[in-house]
Amino acid sequence: MSPTVYVPADAAARSMGADGVARAIQTGAAQQDIDVRVVRNGSRGLAWLEPLVEVVTPGGRVAYGPVRASDVPGLYTADFLNGGSHPLFLGPTEALPWLARQDRLVFARVGVIDPLSHAEWRENGGGRGLDAALEMTPEAIVETVTGSGLRGRGGAGFPTGIKWKTVLATPAAQKYIVCNADEGDSGTFSDRMLMEGDPYTLFEGMIIAGLGVGATKGYIYLRSEYPDCERVLLAALTGARTAGLLGASVRGSGRAFDIVLRRGAGSYVCGEETALLESLEGKRGEVRYRPPMPAQVGLFGMPTALNNVVTLGSVPAILAEGPEAYRARGVGRSRGTLPFQLAGNIKHGGLVEVPFGVSLASLVYDYGGGTATGRPVRAVQVGGPLGAFLPASALDIPLDYEAFVEKGAIVGHGGVVVFDDSVDLAKMARYAMEFCAIESCGKCTPCRIGSTRGVEVIDRIRQGERRPQNVALLRDLCETMTSASLCALGGMTAWPVLSALEHFPEDFGLRPGAGSDAGALAGGS
Amino acid sequence: MPAHSHPATSPDPVATVGRAITAHAHEPGGLLPLLHAIQDELGWLPPEALPRVADVMNLSRAEVHGVVSFYHDFRLKPPGRRVVRICRAESCQAMGSDALVEHARQRLGMEMHSTRPDGGFTLEPVYCLGNCALSPSMTVDGTLHGRVDPARFDEVIDEMSPLPEASRTLACTAEAEKPL
Numbered sequence: 001m002s003p004t005v006y007v008p009a010d011a012a013a014r015s016m017g018a019d020g021v022a023r024a025i026q027t028g029a030a031q032q033d034i035d036v037r038v039v040r041n042g043s044r045g046l047a048w049l050e051p052l053v054e055v056v057t058p059g060g061r062v063a064y065g066p067v068r069a070s071d072v073p074g075l076y077t078a079d080f081l082n083g084g085s086h087p088l089f090l091g092p093t094e095a096l097p098w099l100a101r102q103d104r105l106v107f108a109r110v111g112v113i114d115p116l117s118h119a120e121w122r123e124n125g126g127g128r129g130l131d132a133a134l135e136m137t138p139e140a141i142v143e144t145v146t147g148s149g150l151r152g153r154g155g156a157g158f159p160t161g162i163k164w165k166t167v168l169a170t171p172a173a174q175k176y177i178v179c180n181a182d183e184g185d186s187g188t189f190s191d192r193m194l195m196e197g198d199p200y201t202l203f204e205g206m207i208i209a210g211l212g213v214g215a216t217k218g219y220i221y222l223r224s225e226y227p228d229c230e231r232v233l234l235a236a237l238t239g240a241r242t243a244g245l246l247g248a249s250v251r252g253s254g255r256a257f258d259i260v261l262r263r264g265a266g267s268y269v270c271g272e273e274t275a276l277l278e279s280l281e282g283k284r285g286e287v288r289y290r291p292p293m294p295a296q297v298g299l300f301g302m303p304t305a306l307n308n309v310v311t312l313g314s315v316p317a318i319l320a321e322g323p324e325a326y327r328a329r330g331v332g333r334s335r336g337t338l339p340f341q342l343a344g345n346i347k348h349g350g351l352v353e354v355p356f357g358v359s360l361a362s363l364v365y366d367y368g369g370g371t372a373t374g375r376p377v378r379a380v381q382v383g384g385p386l387g388a389f390l391p392a393s394a395l396d397i398p399l400d401y402e403a404f405v406e407k408g409a410i411v412g413h414g415g416v417v418v419f420d421d422s423v424d425l426a427k428m429a430r431y432a433m434e435f436c437a438i439e440s441c442g443k444c445t446p447c448r449i450g451s452t453r454g455v456e457v458i459d460r461i462r463q464g465e466r467r468p469q470n471v472a473l474l475r476d477l478c479e480t481m482t483s484a485s486l487c488a489l490g491g492m493t494a495w496p497v498l499s500a501l502e503h504f505p506e507d508f509g510l511r512p513g514a515g516s517d518a519g520a521l522a523g524g525s
Numbered sequence: 526m527p528a529h530s531h532p533a534t535s536p537d538p539v540a541t542v543g544r545a546i547t548a549h550a551h552e553p554g555g556l557l558p559l560l561h562a563i564q565d566e567l568g569w570l571p572p573e574a575l576p577r578v579a580d581v582m583n584l585s586r587a588e589v590h591g592v593v594s595f596y597h598d599f600r601l602k603p604p605g606r607r608v609v610r611i612c613r614a615e616s617c618q619a620m621g622s623d624a625l626v627e628h629a630r631q632r633l634g635m636e637m638h639s640t641r642p643d644g645g646f647t648l649e650p651v652y653c654l655g656n657c658a659l660s661p662s663m664t665v666d667g668t669l670h671g672r673v674d675p676a677r678f679d680e681v682i683d684e685m686s687p688l689p690e691a692s693r694t695l696a697c698t699a700e701a702e703k704p705l
């Protein structure tokens with residue numbers, strides 16, 4: 001049998017030259033006149049080792065990384081096809097401590113299988129959730145999801161089963177499943193990795209959602225910044241129709257479900273669910289007033305279950321293993337696992353799927369290995385551009401929706417962005433306001449105008465101009481934006497801004513400890 | 526095909542718009558796919574195409590313009606022959622994307638948010654490419670690059686093969702590509 005080599009086709013691996021590595025391996029094989037089967041898998045999520053090349057040996061898969069195309073001749077010399085020793089040799093992949101310590105439910109197959117092979121997907125446990133769902137009533141499906149404790153992974157953490165129950169209970173000629181694949185938060189890439197590494201599992205989750213709420217049509221709204229992902233999804237949709245997973249009769253059940261892939265157009269606010277629906281309808285991505293909720297009046301006015309990629313991707317495991325197994329993981333009201341994403345200035349960045357309850361410090365230091373620059377960690381932002389900045393002294397906090405909210409922070413989509421001690425938090429606060437100004441949909445004045453004013457006020461504070469007055473003004477502005485904005489873009493931009501001010505007052509030219517008290521200022525005029 | 530990569534040949538805009546209309550005009554909410562289809566082929570949305578789009582979609586011209594102007598991706602001016610997008614979101618900032626932007630401006634001799642007068646490059650920011658574990662990131666003509674320090678930036682620019690003659694018609698001026 002010809003040797004099998006895995007070279008990820010994940011966008012992150014490709015950004016580090018994986019295509020060249022795959023070509024070099026083929027070239028080497030041709031030169032040695034051997035037949036090598038190169039499989040383009042998803043990423044295992046150890047980003048600092050990408051491209052991570054795996055070879056199938058009698059003892060299982062062994063890994064080499066990070067491999068550059070120029071390393072490939074040396075790998076052949078070292079007999080890597082038989083797991084030969086080489087400076088890049090990492091050992092058996094699944095024994096790598098980073099992977100061995102994870103609890104991969106949603107990402108069980110990502111990096112393991114050929115993402116486009118329906119057969120490999122089935123052999124590796126794919127589709128078992130759908131097998132179960134096809135035998136169940138819609139009510140039982142919704143009940144199972146509710147019982148698992150699954151909450152939305154897109155940011156708001158709303159219980160998925162409850163949303164589905166509303167859609168199920170709303171009669172309509174047509175209902176929709178909409179998958180939010182807009183993944184706009186900086187520091188996040190779990191949606192992308194799941195879609196590129198195991199697209200059939202996302203489709204499976206959408207089909208189960210369709211069976212649960214009575215929808216026959218799904219849309220995936222994919223951000224335009226993910227062209228690699230778009231290619232994978234298009235190919236996978238064809239594959240799924242050929243395999244009978246999608247179509248007029250899902251797996252011969254007589255029940256229809258199909259999916260349309262749509263591309264966004266570079267707007268962050270279109271990740272907000274109602275703006276996303278407007279965009280899908282071909283309009284400007286402006287946020288809608290609620291009620292009505294999308295679950296009742298959603299896409300094209302019809303009841304719509306709108307969920308994040310990872311939410312939908314978690315559903316198959318819940319149906320396959322039962323709600324109790326899922327619920328057994330996690331803490332408090334945060335049940336199950338979350339694929340955390342370690343990013344920014346971090347030595348070992350990538351994807352860590354573990355149950356809720358892990359501490360932020362453990363993610364940053366035990367998995368992440370501290371900063372990439374080797375300097376001390378100064379701040380960590382969790383949950384994207386609307387998430388608070390936490391100081392290095394406050395990382396001993398469990399990843400749990402409620403524990404984070406207590407600290408004025410959010411878990412959001414699980415992105416963890418690390419900054420070393422060279423960061424200027426006043427500059428980051430300014431950026432938070434600037435980002436809000438750039439991405440505001442324009443519907444409410446506090447967001448549209450307030451964010452631009454916020455940039456100006458922070459500029460003045462940074463320049464030392466009338467600091468006490470300007471800090472007070474910034475607080476007022478934050479309060480207005482928080483209380484009078486229609487959606488979380490305007491409504492939560494204050495979180496990164498005020499947390500920066502509170503924890504890092506010295507960056508604003510204030511006395512340490514003065515950030516939460518505008519009266520106790522150092523300097524300023 | 527990504528919205529910002531160039532076709533190898535220069536298609537006939539009228540035919541492109543016609544094809545996009547045939548493919549998407551009847552799709553529910555088909556305006557975005559239709560606009561993407563035009564821009565995928567032409568690299569931008571020629572303003573003269575928009576009235577026709579408005580007509581077939583049963584929308585006013587103002588409505589179509591409202592949609593086009595809302596989304597950062599849509600271009601009403603032709604981009605340069607190469608489109609460089611540097612990520613400016615938090616994770617990439619944590620890894621020095623400000624310095625990278627500065628380097629790119631120097632190296633390409635241009636400002637952010639602009640197209641060079643010779644039509645060689647468009648340089649613009651992007652807010653997260655989903656490659657945050659390998660920050661800083663950028664794309665060149667839609668191809669993603671990770672861990673881009675100034676040296677890597679120069680390598681990527683230097684390694685780029687010359688563009689086929691046909692796509693040069695997209696340039697603002699007919700001037701040939703100058704050595705940088």
Ligand SMILES: Cc1cc2nc3c(=O)[nH]c(=O)nc-3n(C[C@H](O)[C@H](O)[C@H](O)COP(=O)(O)O)c2cc1C
Pocket residue numbers: 151152153154155156157158160180181182183184185268269270271272273274306307308309311312487488489
């Ligand atoms: C400004 C803004 C941007 C958002 N971006 C995303 C996004 O990119 N992806 C996502 O799944 N949810 C995003 N959300 C949350 C969605 O509005 C919505 O809560 C979520 O998609 C629902 O799915 P879930 O319950 O499965 O999380 C965003 C919200 C806001 C206010």
Ligand code: SF4
Pocket residue numbers: 269287439440441442443444445447448485486487488489490491
């Ligand atoms: S808060 Fe901002 S983004 Fe949200 S609806 Fe208002 S203007 Fe639009």
Ligand code: FES
Pocket residue numbers: 186187188612613614615616617618652653654655656657660661662
């Ligand atoms: S923040 Fe730059 S790729 Fe995500």
